[in-house]
Amino acid sequence: MRKSRCHICGGEEFEQRRVEYIYRRGGHYLVVRDVPCEVCLRCGERYYEGPVLLQIEQRFKAIYEHEAEPQAEIQVPVEVYAS
Ligand SMILES: [Zn+2]
Numbered sequence: 001m002r003k004s005r006c007h008i009c010g011g012e013e014f015e016q017r018r019v020e021y022i023y024r025r026g027g028h029y030l031v032v033r034d035v036p037c038e039v040c041l042r043c044g045e046r047y048y049e050g051p052v053l054l055q056i057e058q059r060f061k062a063i064y065e066h067e068a069e070p071q072a073e074i075q076v077p078v079e080v081y082a083s
Helices: 052-062
Strands: 014-025 030-038
Touching: 014 052, 030 052
Parallel strands: none
Antiparallel strands: 014 030
């Protein structure tokens, strides 16, 4: 577990979880499921290890450069908020 405090709220309690991470760059998206992270129990801020983020970035690059196939694809509806 983390030894330091949450940099958002100063909380000291964290829990290991696996979450859905949405990586976005240049108008492209990659949804990665079951990504390990630590979650601040007070405010919900998520903390990821450097190698985890690096792996996601590498998968994004490989998929968009057609060197790898994603496990699945989803269609996502898009809306503009009407005020
Ligand atoms: Zn927090």
